[in-house]
Amino acid sequence: MLVESLNLARGQFALTALFHILWPILTISLSGFLVVVETLWVRTSNIVWYHHARFWSKLLLLNFAVGVATGIPMEFQFGTNWGPFSEYTGQFFGNILGFEGAMAFMLEAGFIGIMMFGWERVSRRMHLFATAMVAFGSSLSAFWIMVANSWLQTPAGVAVVNGRLVVTDYIAAIFNPDMVWGVSHMWFAAMETGLVVVAGISAWKLLQRRNVEFFARSFRLALLLLLIAAPLQIWLGDSSGVAVFETQPAKGAAIEGHWQTNAPGTGANWSLLAWPNADTQANDWSIEVPGMLSLLATHSLHGQIKGLHDIPKADQPPMLPLLYYAFRLMAGIGFLFMVLAFWTAWAMRQARGHLDVLLAQRKLLWAWVLAIPLPYVAVECGWIVREVGRQPWTVYGMLRTEHSASAIAPAALTGSMLMFSAFFVVLLLSFFVFARRWLRTGPDLSLQPPQARMETGHAHGIDY
Amino acid sequence: MTPTSTQDLLSHAWFGIIGLMLLLYVVTDGFDLGVGILSLFRRRQEDRDLMIQSIGHVWDANETWLVALGGALFGAFPLAYSMLMTQLYVPVMVLIASFMMRGASIEFRHVAHGSKVFWDRVFGLGSLLAALAQGLILGRVISGLVPGVESAIFVAVTAIGVASGYSLLGATWLVKKTTGQLQGSARRSAVVAVCTTVLAAIVVSLGTLYFSPVGLSQWQDSGILHVLMLLGVLAALAFVYVLYAIFTGGEHSPFAGASLLFTVSFAGLAISLFPWLVPGKLSIAAAASNSATLTFMLLGIGTVLPIMIGYNLYQYHLFRGKVVLVKH
Numbered sequence: 001m002l003v004e005s006l007n008l009a010r011g012q013f014a015l016t017a018l019f020h021i022l023w024p025i026l027t028i029s030l031s032g033f034l035v036v037v038e039t040l041w042v043r044t045s046n047i048v049w050y051h052h053a054r055f056w057s058k059l060l061l062l063n064f065a066v067g068v069a070t071g072i073p074m075e076f077q078f079g080t081n082w083g084p085f086s087e088y089t090g091q092f093f094g095n096i097l098g099f100e101g102a103m104a105f106m107l108e109a110g111f112i113g114i115m116m117f118g119w120e121r122v123s124r125r126m127h128l129f130a131t132a133m134v135a136f137g138s139s140l141s142a143f144w145i146m147v148a149n150s151w152l153q154t155p156a157g158v159a160v161v162n163g164r165l166v167v168t169d170y171i172a173a174i175f176n177p178d179m180v181w182g183v184s185h186m187w188f189a190a191m192e193t194g195l196v197v198v199a200g201i202s203a204w205k206l207l208q209r210r211n212v213e214f215f216a217r218s219f220r221l222a223l224l225l226l227l228i229a230a231p232l233q234i235w236l237g238d239s240s241g242v243a244v245f246e247t248q249p250a251k252g253a254a255i256e257g258h259w260q261t262n263a264p265g266t267g268a269n270w271s272l273l274a275w276p277n278a279d280t281q282a283n284d285w286s287i288e289v290p291g292m293l294s295l296l297a298t299h300s301l302h303g304q305i306k307g308l309h310d311i312p313k314a315d316q317p318p319m320l321p322l323l324y325y326a327f328r329l330m331a332g333i334g335f336l337f338m339v340l341a342f343w344t345a346w347a348m349r350q351a352r353g354h355l356d357v358l359l360a361q362r363k364l365l366w367a368w369v370l371a372i373p374l375p376y377v378a379v380e381c382g383w384i385v386r387e388v389g390r391q392p393w394t395v396y397g398m399l400r401t402e403h404s405a406s407a408i409a410p411a412a413l414t415g416s417m418l419m420f421s422a423f424f425v426v427l428l429l430s431f432f433v434f435a436r437r438w439l440r441t442g443p444d445l446s447l448q449p450p451q452a453r454m455e456t457g458h459a460h461g462i463d464y
Numbered sequence: 465m466t467p468t469s470t471q472d473l474l475s476h477a478w479f480g481i482i483g484l485m486l487l488l489y490v491v492t493d494g495f496d497l498g499v500g501i502l503s504l505f506r507r508r509q510e511d512r513d514l515m516i517q518s519i520g521h522v523w524d525a526n527e528t529w530l531v532a533l534g535g536a537l538f539g540a541f542p543l544a545y546s547m548l549m550t551q552l553y554v555p556v557m558v559l560i561a562s563f564m565m566r567g568a569s570i571e572f573r574h575v576a577h578g579s580k581v582f583w584d585r586v587f588g589l590g591s592l593l594a595a596l597a598q599g600l601i602l603g604r605v606i607s608g609l610v611p612g613v614e615s616a617i618f619v620a621v622t623a624i625g626v627a628s629g630y631s632l633l634g635a636t637w638l639v640k641k642t643t644g645q646l647q648g649s650a651r652r653s654a655v656v657a658v659c660t661t662v663l664a665a666i667v668v669s670l671g672t673l674y675f676s677p678v679g680l681s682q683w684q685d686s687g688i689l690h691v692l693m694l695l696g697v698l699a700a701l702a703f704v705y706v707l708y709a710i711f712t713g714g715e716h717s718p719f720a721g722a723s724l725l726f727t728v729s730f731a732g733l734a735i736s737l738f739p740w741l742v743p744g745k746l747s748i749a750a751a752a753s754n755s756a757t758l759t760f761m762l763l764g765i766g767t768v769l770p771i772m773i774g775y776n777l778y779q780y781h782l783f784r785g786k787v788v789l790v791k792h
Binding site for chain 2: 061062064065066068069070071072073075076078079080083084086087089090091092093094095096097098099100101102103105106107109110111112113114116117118121122161164166167168170406408412415416419423426427430434437438
């Protein structure tokens, strides 16, 4: 029974986590994008920026709603399905989740009402402040969640007292070895998502020749920001990879299908493609580049990389092919964005600002449209690498997953799993229906900026 | 100060903070859940638009008190968090489901054309389910998670009590935010709800004596008994005040009275159960994290709590006044 409950609980966590993360990544980046757009509006008083703010914020609201709706099961699942884990880690992990709810999420939720419905009631500057608080709150939210998650990857600053963890050093626990890389890699992944979505939607509209001036502007702005974000993300990904090989050698070896620890003075081979097989403890086949893995993972020619052979089978991550290919897909998409961004920048430079030339680049624009789902795929793959790669531990090296789950009846878990699945399907479909309608309607270019009315005693409507 | 008394002080401070968060949650999300419940009874689309519009800018922040509360409970009292969530699996799942229904439908209804009625009903049903699930959780906690037919009846009463209490808050909120016919019907709903709420509260109070493993012993302490009696008198006054305010045409006072009624009942409950988190099973001392965690959390959450309350108040201030329908 317990094994069944454990697997059901794991399945439920995987489902809710993979579904939930789809939404906050866009909230984080789109709110940041709106800050940029609104700042331009406040600075230049150019009404185009106001229209941008109004148009893109509707997508944010729609997205935010689903994010909140799917985030609540995430938080409470730790208690319902992972009771022993919660008892063991509550003093740090629970504490950090508390920070997230109180500091970050509350900030976001408190100001999103003003951001969405307050255009008529506050001044431009106050509205910009509200938008900035939403953006700050959502990023802060990501920060605390990633602190909690990175601590599960590389726990630090704690000691076990009477079977429970006690924090001995908060600074060490928060700034655990994975934290800086975990936080920044995730934050840039979110940024890339929003920018690719904005650029992709704009490209779609440009292909249709709808509101060309408007969407050319958002396309350019997103591209400009992506030219900065995409290379930075590759650097961050590389750096966090190096950190993984240092702090979580089993995960590192698993994502690269690396079995044999290389002898001193030699470099470890890197498999470009392979099929790792846990049963035979070897790759069924592989295409290898000699000495390359040492270079990639340690940035030195002869850096030693621990192979899976030197890790007890019970401590090896499961689902090796999944890890292996999820990692490659994620990294590949990251490179693709950089190529796409620079290719487009080059094409636009050739065009010297002529809109017609941009519009004639139909292949390029189509590439952007087709790129819209890719950041989502990359983020999902990243989380699979991160979470499956940490197995068989919930707290790396300290608490095993099999000791973390509550003894909930399988029927109850199955029931809630079915309920979540049904809800997720409805949420996703509804979101698509409404997002499509929003997209078809397009921006309302006749919208006039409000004169901030602050006088009291008047009945005000709430402008949706 | 000895280490134990520091620990004592901190864990009690956290009991207080969590209690405050819970109170803020039940009063604020209580009224928007109540508005949702009442929307189930409105046929006219325009009425529902106004009702839901009156909570559109605050429901999210209101609900966040529960998220913050969950996190705070997890960090400060991990044992209680894990025990409650595991033991209350089904109502917690229902609660989560209802939040998902509400959260999605309130945003989707803005953009829906043909399916608006559907999303409105999902919103209303989600609100009702959330209130009932919370009542169920309350009843199970008071009765010390003991199974049985009698305690099931008790739990049913707390569920109805919470739902009607939230309806009272919702109805008085609508009195505050609307005019004309809608306000009139909100006044009538408030009269019904205040009576059922007080009735349920009396039954729950008596039931607590009988069912709660600690209720009776607590009430035998004369100091506590006096405080509880005082709270009872206050509750009675609040009840009368709500009725008086409704009948004399008060605009803001019914909501104030209902909030007072809630606060007083809440205080009575907290005093009756103190120092237990789960009566008879888990005390504050047994469930609390150690001093370092409690202190760190206090620095983090304790300092932002007033700021949180501050910008919530600002938001209420900003959207003050009656709602009027805005087409979009």
